[in-house]
Amino acid sequence: MRDSLTIIIAAVTSIVFGLSNACASEASDLYDAHCSACHNLGVAGAPKIADPDAWNPRVAQGNKVLYDHAINGFTGENGSMPPKGGFVELSDEQIKTIVEYMVSRVN
Ligand code: HEC
Numbered sequence: 001m002r003d004s005l006t007i008i009i010a011a012v013t014s015i016v017f018g019l020s021n022a023c024a025s026e027a028s029d030l031y032d033a034h035c036s037a038c039h040n041l042g043v044a045g046a047p048k049i050a051d052p053d054a055w056n057p058r059v060a061q062g063n064k065v066l067y068d069h070a071i072n073g074f075t076g077e078n079g080s081m082p083p084k085g086g087f088v089e090l091s092d093e094q095i096k097t098i099v100e101y102m103v104s105r106v107n
Helices: 002-034 052-059 063-072 092-102
Strands: none
Touching: 002 092, 052 092, 063 092
């Protein structure tokens, strides 16, 4: 009885860890596929991924503003962020996940 309980706990634990890993890699895959063209190198005035000078003032606006700008697009002093980076088929939740990933990359 004890053994089977241990096995069940181990199985549940590995499923939970597997899922959270899947989410993290999904976010970076989505970023790579849809946002990296501009954000990896800072093309067209896009804030470069992981660049604190480019991101700190943006992060200071709070995530709600960042989500809104990423989902609906916005034009700032540097250029234009297209709604959802031009990939309107992405859900709002997917965009939020990617924005969280981008914010987490700021050093
Ligand atoms: C065609 C180029 C391009 C693509 C593709 C693109 N972006 Fe952007 N993004 C920009 C530019 C340019 C800005 C900065 C505009 C400014 O500040 O003047 C920006 C700014 C942002 C910001 C900061 C908003 C703020 O309030 O400062 C976020 C967050 C963002 N992009 C998320 C994304 C996400 C998520 C994707 C992929 C789904 C994406 N971007 C794809 C060009 C792009």
